[in-house]
Amino acid sequence: PPAPPPSPPATTASSPTPTPQVEHAPAGFVRLRDVDPSIIEEVRYATPHNFTGDPVPGYDEPMCVVTQPLAEALHAAQQQLAPRGYTLKVYDCYRPRRADERFVAWAEDVGDQRMKAEFYPGLDKSRLFADGYIAARSGHSRGSSVDLTLVRLPARPQRPYVPGEPLTSCTAPAAQRFPDNSVDMDTGYDCFDNLAHTDAPGVTGEAAANRNLLRDVLTSVGLKNYANEWWHYNLPHEPFPDQYFDFPVNSAAFR
Numbered sequence: 177p178p179a180p181p182p183s184p185p186a187t188t189a190s191s192p193t194p195t196p197q198v199e200h201a202p203a204g205f206v207r208l209r210d211v212d213p214s215i216i217e218e219v220r221y222a223t224p225h226n227f228t229g230d231p232v233p234g235y236d237e238p239m240c241v242v243t244q245p246l247a248e249a250l251h252a253a254q255q256q257l258a259p260r261g262y263t264l265k266v267y268d269c270y271r272p273r274r275a276d277e278r279f280v281a282w283a284e285d286v287g288d289q290r291m292k293a294e295f296y297p298g299l300d301k302s303r304l305f306a307d308g309y310i311a312a313r314s315g316h317s318r319g320s321s322v323d324l325t326l327v328r329l330p331a332r333p334q335r336p337y338v339p340g341e342p343l344t345s346c347t348a349p350a351a352q353r354f355p356d357n358s359v360d361m362d363t364g365y366d367c368f369d370n371l372a373h374t375d376a377p378g379v380t381g382e383a384a385a386n387r388n389l390l391r392d393v394l395t396s397v398g399l400k401n402y403a404n405e406w407w408h409y410n411l412p413h414e415p416f417p418d419q420y421f422d423f424p425v426n427s428a429a430f431r
């Protein structure tokens with residue numbers, strides 16, 4: 177007689193369903209919107225519109241998370257800017273360590289040049305860390321660095337980026353660059369080029385005035401600019417000067 181069919185693997189009604197691990201934000205970190213909901217948030221690394229071309233690990237939601245004193249400094253800056261007809265717009269805030277690690281791995285993949293034409297048109301990818309445009313261990317992972325710009329009020333709507341669309345150089349005139357409702361800073365965000373140096377000699381007129389306005393207001397609330405990038409500021413007296421965090425950017429981290 178034929179052999180009986182094999183019996184199905186034993187199942188137990190009580191097989192445990194894995195509980196997703198919630199990684200909480202440490203005390204001292206806040207959602208920027210809870211301190212100042214008027215600041216625009218366009219968290220690029222939660223989207224494919226960044227120098228890697230993909231959403232970056234750890235950015236589960238397009239949300240700005242920072243340390244409490246950085247949030248308060250940004251709120252104080254916003255209070256100076258609003259009566260002058262401007263708002264801040266943040267592009268990057270706290271950055272999980274896993275995102276730094278992705279940036280390092282992406283840089284080692286020399287064959288991936290998908291976003292070169294927009295973000296590093298004049299620089300070899302192998303130079304991005306050496307020239308100080310991206311940090312392997314970033315101050316963003318300590319929660320006290322922020323990438324940001326100025327937007328004229330009322331903020332104009334912006335079209336979304338479509339993955340695969342033709343790219344234009346971040347150093348091109350504003351009318352030719354990817355449309356951003358910010359004021360003209362003479363380069364786009366995360367433009368890895370000499371022209372992005374805050375005091376680049378080629379930047380004059382309105383763009384230089386815009387960079388200076390951003391710097392003057394942020395300096396007055398205690399923040400310090402990074403000379404290689406007009407958009408990058410940090411809080412010198414930061415609460416976690418030696419700690420690099422890896423909790424993900426999502427709402428669950430704050431429940």
Ligand SMILES: C[C@@H](N)C(=O)N[C@H](C)C(=O)O
Pocket residue numbers: 268308309310311312313314315316321323366405408
């Ligand atoms: C990658 C860019 N947005 C940035 O923040 N650069 C500095 C150097 C950093 O990674 O800390």
Ligand SMILES: [Zn+2]
Pocket residue numbers: 268316321322323407408409
């Ligand atoms: Zn930055």
